[in-house]
Amino acid sequence: MKAGFGSQQGAAVPGGPPGTPAESSAATWGETLVVGAAVPRVDGWQRVTGTAVYPLDLQFPGMLHAAVLRCPHAHARVKRVDTSRAARMPGVRAVLTAASPGADVPWYPQRGKGPTSKLFDPHCRYAGEEVAAVAAETLFQAREALAVIDVEYEVLPCVAEMEEALLPGAPPIHGGGNRQNETLRYQRGDVAKGFAEADAVVELSFRTACEIHTPMEVHGSVARWEGDTLTVWDTTQGVFAVRDALASALGLPRAKVRVISQYMGGGFGSKLGLNKHTVMAALLARATGRPVKLFLSREETFLCVGNRPPNRLTVRAGAKKDGTLVALEMKALGTGGAYPHMPTSAYLVTDLYACPNVAVEEDNVFTNTGPGRPFRAPGFPPCAWALEQTIDALAEKLRIDPVELRLKNVPSVSQQRGGVPYTSTGLAECLRRGAEAFGWKAARARARGRGHLRRGVGVAAGMWGYDGEPRATASVSLFADGSALLNTGASDIGTGTKTVLAQVVAEELGIAPERVRIEHADTGTTQYAPASGGSQTVVVNAPAVREAAQQVRRELLELAAAALSRPQEELRLAGGAVVTPEGTAHPFASFQAFVASQPLVGVGRRHPHPKGKVALPFVAQFAEVEVNTRTGEVRVLRMLGAQDSGRVMNRLTFESQVFGGIVMGVGFALTEARVVDRRTGTVVNANWHDYKIPTIKDCPAELTCLPVDLQDRECNSVGAKGLGEPATIPTAAAIANAVYHAVGVRVTDTPASPVQIAALLQRREG
Amino acid sequence: MADRDKRDTHRCRDGVTRRGFLASLGVGTVGAVVTGCAAAEPEPRGDNLEGLVPCHLEINGRRHTLLVEPRWSLLYVLREKLGLTGTKQGCERGECGACTVLVDGVARYACLTLALEAEGHAVTTVEGLVVDGQLSAVQHAFVAEDALQCGYCTPGQVMAAEALLRANPAPSDEEIREGMSGNLCRCGAYDHIVKAVRRAAAARVEGGLK
Numbered sequence: 001m002k003a004g005f006g007s008q009q010g011a012a013v014p015g016g017p018p019g020t021p022a023e024s025s026a027a028t029w030g031e032t033l034v035v036g037a038a039v040p041r042v043d044g045w046q047r048v049t050g051t052a053v054y055p056l057d058l059q060f061p062g063m064l065h066a067a068v069l070r071c072p073h074a075h076a077r078v079k080r081v082d083t084s085r086a087a088r089m090p091g092v093r094a095v096l097t098a099a100s101p102g103a104d105v106p107w108y109p110q111r112g113k114g115p116t117s118k119l120f121d122p123h124c125r126y127a128g129e130e131v132a133a134v135a136a137e138t139l140f141q142a143r144e145a146l147a148v149i150d151v152e153y154e155v156l157p158c159v160a161e162m163e164e165a166l167l168p169g170a171p172p173i174h175g176g177g178n179r180q181n182e183t184l185r186y187q188r189g190d191v192a193k194g195f196a197e198a199d200a201v202v203e204l205s206f207r208t209a210c211e212i213h214t215p216m217e218v219h220g221s222v223a224r225w226e227g228d229t230l231t232v233w234d235t236t237q238g239v240f241a242v243r244d245a246l247a248s249a250l251g252l253p254r255a256k257v258r259v260i261s262q263y264m265g266g267g268f269g270s271k272l273g274l275n276k277h278t279v280m281a282a283l284l285a286r287a288t289g290r291p292v293k294l295f296l297s298r299e300e301t302f303l304c305v306g307n308r309p310p311n312r313l314t315v316r317a318g319a320k321k322d323g324t325l326v327a328l329e330m331k332a333l334g335t336g337g338a339y340p341h342m343p344t345s346a347y348l349v350t351d352l353y354a355c356p357n358v359a360v361e362e363d364n365v366f367t368n369t370g371p372g373r374p375f376r377a378p379g380f381p382p383c384a385w386a387l388e389q390t391i392d393a394l395a396e397k398l399r400i401d402p403v404e405l406r407l408k409n410v411p412s413v414s415q416q417r418g419g420v421p422y423t424s425t426g427l428a429e430c431l432r433r434g435a436e437a438f439g440w441k442a443a444r445a446r447a448r449g450r451g452h453l454r455r456g457v458g459v460a461a462g463m464w465g466y467d468g469e470p471r472a473t474a475s476v477s478l479f480a481d482g483s484a485l486l487n488t489g490a491s492d493i494g495t496g497t498k499t500v501l502a503q504v505v506a507e508e509l510g511i512a513p514e515r516v517r518i519e520h521a522d523t524g525t526t527q528y529a530p531a532s533g534g535s536q537t538v539v540v541n542a543p544a545v546r547e548a549a550q551q552v553r554r555e556l557l558e559l560a561a562a563a564l565s566r567p568q569e570e571l572r573l574a575g576g577a578v579v580t581p582e583g584t585a586h587p588f589a590s591f592q593a594f595v596a597s598q599p600l601v602g603v604g605r606r607h608p609h610p611k612g613k614v615a616l617p618f619v620a621q622f623a624e625v626e627v628n629t630r631t632g633e634v635r636v637l638r639m640l641g642a643q644d645s646g647r648v649m650n651r652l653t654f655e656s657q658v659f660g661g662i663v664m665g666v667g668f669a670l671t672e673a674r675v676v677d678r679r680t681g682t683v684v685n686a687n688w689h690d691y692k693i694p695t696i697k698d699c700p701a702e703l704t705c706l707p708v709d710l711q712d713r714e715c716n717s718v719g720a721k722g723l724g725e726p727a728t729i730p731t732a733a734a735i736a737n738a739v740y741h742a743v744g745v746r747v748t749d750t751p752a753s754p755v756q757i758a759a760l761l762q763r764r765e766g
Numbered sequence: 767m768a769d770r771d772k773r774d775t776h777r778c779r780d781g782v783t784r785r786g787f788l789a790s791l792g793v794g795t796v797g798a799v800v801t802g803c804a805a806a807e808p809e810p811r812g813d814n815l816e817g818l819v820p821c822h823l824e825i826n827g828r829r830h831t832l833l834v835e836p837r838w839s840l841l842y843v844l845r846e847k848l849g850l851t852g853t854k855q856g857c858e859r860g861e862c863g864a865c866t867v868l869v870d871g872v873a874r875y876a877c878l879t880l881a882l883e884a885e886g887h888a889v890t891t892v893e894g895l896v897v898d899g900q901l902s903a904v905q906h907a908f909v910a911e912d913a914l915q916c917g918y919c920t921p922g923q924v925m926a927a928e929a930l931l932r933a934n935p936a937p938s939d940e941e942i943r944e945g946m947s948g949n950l951c952r953c954g955a956y957d958h959i960v961k962a963v964r965r966a967a968a969a970r971v972e973g974g975l976k
Contacts, residue, residue, distance in 0.1 A: 044909035047917030048901065048924055050852020050892035057851035140835075216856050216864055216918040216952050265854075265918025266952050298857040494916030494953050652912040656958060660915055663954025688861035688950065696946045699956035701939070 026550060028647070028712075028719035034506040035718075038651040039513055041499045043263075043492070052263045055235040056295055058222045064093055065139040066284050066294035068277060069132040069146045070304070071124035074368040074681025075158035075171060078122040081132060082150040089148060091141035094287040096133040098122060102283050105249045107276065108339045108371075115174035115366075117339060119249075119276055124153075125173050125338035126368050127682040128303030130276055135284040135292050158368040158681040162310065162335035165365035173338055173366040180340060180364035186350055187359045188415065194327025194357030198318025200397045201327075204390050206315070207749040208382040209673035211308035212301075212691060213375055217265020219305045220295025223281035229256045230282055231524070235264040237271045237493050238531020243523040245274035250282060258524035267493055268664075269374035270306040272531050302686035306373025307674060309334045309343035313386040323400045323408040325355040330386070332362040334379075336372030343372050345379020347416065347465040348387050348729075352427075354411035368681045374533065376661070377464060377725035381668055381732055385750060388460035388733035392740065401444070402459050402737065403435045406620075414614050416465075423615040424712035424721075426644025427461060430620035434642030435459070437706050438622040448742055452630045455637070456742025461620045462729035464722055468536030472606040473527035476505055476548040477599035478556065480589040482576025483515045485599070486548075489529035490541045491521040495724055496653030497537050501545045503650060504718065508549035509556075510573030527603075535617065535722025538649055540606050543717040547604025555600050559593040560586065607717065615715030618644040618708075619726040621662070623700075623734040627742045632758030636666055636735055638702035646712045646721035655705040658727045662703060665731020667694045671751050821881050825850065826894030834881045841865045841876035844891060852892040852921045856950070863949030866922040866929075867891050873929035873948070892921035895928065903969040904928050904962070913962035915953030923949050927963045936967055 029035065046052035071078070083095040096103060098120035105119040117123075120130055132149050136142040157171040164170055165178040172178065195201055221234040230252065236242050239259040247257045264271065281294035296305065311334045318327040334343030346360040395405040410428045413419045435441070443457040477485040486505050492498040502516040519526055529541050553573060560578040561568040570581050577585035588594055609615065622640045627633070641658045648654045671692035675685045685691045712719050736747050745760040818833035825848065832847055841858070844850040844867070856864030858877045865876040868890035895902040904927045907913070914920040923946065930937060930945035937945060942963045951959070 040909050041912065041914075043917075044912075044914075045901070047914055047920050048892075048905040048908045049896055050850075050854075050921040052917055053851065054854075054918060056855060057845070059846075059849070214952060216854070216862065216916065216950070218856075264916065266916040268952070298859070298861075494914075496912075496915075656912050656915055656953075656955060659957045660954035663956060664952075687859065688857055689859075693950060693952060694954065694956075695950060696956040696959060697943050699954070703957045 026546070026717050028717055029507065032507055034503045034513060036648050036651065037503070039499060039503055040652065041496055042502050042513060042516070042518070043498055054217055054263045054265050055222060055233045055261065056217055056220060056265070058233055058293065060222070060224060060291040063222070063291040063293055064135040064137060064284070064288060065142050066133055066135040066281060066292050067139065067142040067146055068130055068280065068294070068300070069149050069151070070300070071129045071131050071153070072127060073124065073153055073155050074127045074160060075156040075173070076124045076153040077156060078124060078131060078151060079154055080152040083132060085148045085150065086134060086145040089141065089145040091137035092134060092145045093137065093290070094135045094284050095145070096280055096284055096287070097131070100283065100287070102250065102286070105279055115340065119279055126370050128300065128370055133280040133284060133294070135288055160368055160676045160678050160681040162312065162333055162365050162367055165335065165367050173368060178366040180336065180366055184362040185360065186346060189357030191327045191329050191357045191359040195316070195318045198326050199321045200394060201316065201318040202390055202393045202397055203314065203316040204386070204393060204746065204748060206313045206386040206389070208311045208313070208385055209750045210310040211375060211668055211672045212674055213268045213270035213306055214301055214688065214691070214693060215266030215268060215270065218296045218298060218301050219271060219275060219277065220293070221278040221281045222291060222293045223278070223285040224291040225285055229258070231258045231260065232278060232282065233260050234278055235271060236261045237264070237267040237491050237533050238273065239491065239521050239523050240489060240528055241272060241531045242274050242278065246278060246282065249274065249279050258522070260522045260524070261491055262521050264491065264493060268376045269378065269533055272374055272533050275305060298688070299686045302674070302683055302691065303370050306375065307370060308375035308378070309336050309341065309372035311344055311382040313382065315349065315386045315390040317390045317394050319394055319398060321398065323398055323405045325353055325409045327357040328355045329359045332360070333365070334362070335365050335367045335369065337367055337369040339371040341372035342378065345383050348380060348383045348462060351414055351416040351465065352387065352461065352463055353406070353409040354415070355409065369676055370683070376664060377729050380462065380464065380725065380729045381665065384460060384462050384730045384733045385736065388730060389736050389746065392458065392737040393746065403431050403440060406461055407431055417614060420612065420614050423610055423613045423714035424644070424646070424710045425618055426708045426710050427463065427618040427620070429708045429710065430618055430642035430644050431461060433708055434620045434622055434640055434706055437642070437704065438640045440622060443624060444741070452628055454627045454629060454742040455624065456627070456738045456740065457622065457624045458734045458737025458739070458741055459620060459622050460730035460733035460737060462726055463616055463618045464535055464726045464729065465616065466534045466536065466722070467609055467615050468534065468540045468722070469530040470540065470606050470608050472529045472540045472544040473603065474541065474544040474548045475527060475601060475603045476545065476552050477601045478509055478552045480591070480595045480598045482511050482588050483517065484509060484511060486516055486518045486545060487526050488518070488520050488541055488545060489523070489526040490537055491532040493532045495532070495537060495657055496650055497532060497541070499653060500538055500649040501542060504542050504545045505549045508546060508553050511576050515576070535725040538720050539716055539722055542649065542720060544604045544606045546717055548602040549604070551602030551604065552600045555602070556588070556594065560591055563591050563593060610714050613714060615712065615721055617646070617721040617723065617726045619730055621730045621734045623738040625735060625738040625742055627739055627757065629743060629761055632754035632756070632761060634670055634735070634739055634752055634757065636700045639700045639731070639734070640704040640706060641727060642706040642708055643723065643726060644708040644710060644721070645723040645726065646715055647709055647719035648707045649718070649720050654707060654723065657723050658705040659703050661724065661727025662731050663694050663699050665728045666698055666700070666735065668750060669732035669735040669752055671698070671753070673751050819882070822885055823881065823889060824887070825889045826891060836880065836882055838881045839877050840867070840879040840881045840884045840889070843881040844876060850891050850893055854918055854921055856919065861950070862919070863926060864919050864922040866925040866949060868925060868929055871929065871932055873926050892924055895924065902928065903973060904931065904966040907962040907966035907969060911958045911962040911965060913955055913958040915955050919949060919951045923951065923959055927966060930963065931967055931970055935971060937963070939964070
């Protein structure tokens with residue numbers, strides 16, 4: 001089975017590298033003063049005043065602006081590219097094509113055999129594939145030059161729908177057919193036997209639409225050369241992943257490539273790895289000897305920088321009368337578009353509930369559509385949409401409350417990983433406490449309303465299947481004035497990483513979080529951290545930061561104990577001072593040994609994952625909806641997220657993550673779908689007007705965040721588990737189950753649009 | 767209005783000539799011929815003076831005079847010509863509100879406003895909200911309620927909230943949702959944004975602001 005998360009380019013290698021400390025050096029905290037508090041963001045001021053500089057804001061002296069020419073056809077062969085006219089256009093300084101020096105760069109490299117592509121591949125496999133790029137004095141001029149590049153295409157037949165990709169006569173997208181790989185299979189027990197023993201069996205088929213990330217800041221980079229050294233300001237979630245892949249694309253030593261991304265305007269998985277436009281910016285900058293800025297237009301971000309692939313899923317579930325699950329089966333079909341990607345995930349089917357007999361088949365195919373990429377919990381929301389609605393239907397058939405049915409089947413070990421126990425599992429507590437706080441029983445029993453407005457409530461559960469790359473380094477420098485420098489490679493993609501890490505330093509060193517200055521996300525100056533994605537950022541980086549701070553703390557206590565002639569164990573750090581049991585505070589600066597040797601420096605590393613156990617987060621979400629039976633419209637009135645993500649590191653940013661995940665889930669459930677013209681293979685709604693992401697009016701008026709902290713002492717040295725992904729996994733399914741409760745129709749396809757629901761209601765009436 | 771009319775006339779007469787219009791669209795090689803340095807460097811910089819017209823802007827209480835192409839949006843001029851990058855570019859087509867600024871105190875998308883249209887009006891950007899190093903009530907409330915995540919839409923959200931509260935000092939939650947509905951946030955900070963606007967409204971009333 002695959003883990004649900006991976007980067008698309010320069011993939012990170014899981015597992016501890018040599019030199020990683022063997023064991024966690026410290027037990028997690030008991031009581032905390034700063035960690036867990038609702039500390040406002042350390043960079044809040046910068047973000048609300050517009051002084052935070054995002055990559056798209058950058059300007060350098062002599063900087064050129066670049067734009068990319070994209071193939072308008074879903075499937076075509078480039079026969080000829082004539083850039084002579086474009087090169088003579090006003091302001092144009094360089095034109096880049098497949099024939100340009102250094103542009104013959106392999107792309108989508110596969111481990112082992114498999115299809116690959118190129119930076120500019122003459123075989124264009126989706127509408128939006130790169131053909132040429134231009135750098136000019138202004139962006140207007142660059143775009144105007146694109147318009148006069150003369151390209152001769154041989155237009156090929158295309159296949160846009162995944163169901164048609166394997167039909168006889170379907171145009172081959174890569175040599176060797178449109179199957180991305182052999183059917184992926186997972187099996188445990190004997191499902192045939194399981195279904196034969198079941199008292200109730202439910203089978204449902206679902207479709208989930210293709211969802212686009214569309215972060216607020218468009219994708220792009222600024223590239224600048226100084227001699228043979230390249231610096232790139234990229235809007236990315238992972239500077240080290242970009243650096244490694246960029247160095248390899250350009251044949252440069254890693255040390256000669258510096259990638260910086262201190263503020264970035266959202267990514268959601270679409271900004272995990274190296275992009276083609278970054279390589280193009282670097283090549284254009286090298287060709288012109290000037291800094292080059294290359295950012296996509298909003299429309300381009302809908303085409304070529306990833307999506308949550310569409311899925312077609314069939315789930316069959318069987319249970320005994322008392323609700324004990326005896327068999328689960330899923331068949332999945334997905335497409336990562338024209339380029340290799342893991343478009344489906346069966347993880348939840350194999351691991352969320354205790355079930356002895358499970359079988360999964362996943363087929364992934366190529367189509368002439370834009371490439372899929374990891375998108376917040378890759379594969380999980382579609383899988384939850386299917387599994388959690390099937391469980392809901394099974395509960396109805398068994399006449400068991402949906403919360404009770406789930407509680408009946410909570411596993412204590414990871415079955416998918418061969419029975420490995422969890423460091424903690426809050427699935428049952430999320431369901432129990434969530435139901436209580438939501439008022440589940442009363443809401444479920446309440447009349448569903450008369451007339452055309454019907455109310456209903458639904459529940460769905462989930463978990464996240466990736467425990468992080470256990471590898472990160474951080475350093476902490478403490479000055480005698482009670483201020484500290486934290487050096488970490490982690491990107492803060494909006495989740496509050498910097499704030500949480502500053503809290504960790506503050507907690508250990510007895511200083512205020514605002515006394516911590518953070519240097520981060522710069523491969524030239526900061527320590528290694530994996531990309532911020534997969535809900536791993538805090539769980540990987542916070543233990544490394546804590547260890548660094550603990551080293552400083554030990555050194556400081558040692559010299560204070562010597563100066564005060566007191567045993568170290570008696571002393572504590574608070575308010576920038578060493579405090580004795582009597583309450584006497586000796587400011588750090590009063591220790592001559594400290595002043596003379598400052599700063600005290602500690603270097604910390606992430607320890608490996610706990611042996612023989614796995615640390616994963618769990619979730620249960622509850623939704624109340626109102627369905628207008630005349631129009632088919634759904635309004636989500638309220639939602640509650642009960643989240644077992646271990647320790648709450650910061651109450652404010654924790655809640656922001658949960659609410660953000662829910663809002664994203666509302667979009668996935670109700671409005672979001674990339675629409676591809678089946679005949680031409682082109683995206684017809686590549687903008688925010690026609691592709692509807694939730695607005696403030698779509699956000700449920702009542703949102704509740706309920707952390708379920710089981711005080712996990714084993715997951716890592718800070719006690720936190722991942723949060724970003726689990727917060728969005730069950731949302732859409734909970735909404736669909738609430739719709740079913742309200743009006744009795746099973747919405748099998750996302751988005752649950754008025755058109756679909758009105759038709760379902762009509763069919764039921766008819 | 768008299769001044770505006772006069773300026774408009776001026777622009778029609780001398781600004782947008784056919785030749786300048788063509789050059790500004792980048793059609794043909796008019797610019798290269800006119801400047802007479804056709805060989806390696808057709809013109810010293812990309813901006814061709816032929817297509818430019820004078821533009822007087824009042825931004826955050828300060829007057830700016832610059833030459834603009836008539837097609838330049840206020841967003842483009844703020845970010846690319848004046849270095850006021852607090853106003854964010856999200857979609858360039860009036861869909862997301864990241865570029866929201868105040869024009870005479872009213873929220874407006876800078877991407878759908880031509881720079882020349884802003885002449886004669888007071889423009890306020892997010893950079894204009896901080897006075898003596900102090901955050902405005904709205905900005906303070908956004909930090910306190912954590913009404914942001916990646917922060918990229920935040921300046922636009924802050925400006926939209928500022929406009930809302932200037933027009934309606936004590937909005938209901940319904941009115942807050944309506945007033946903020948022109949600003950997208952992909953991180954989904956909406957719930958905290960409602961709370962922040964509520965908090966800012968209370969603080970403004972308490973602080974004696976209209």
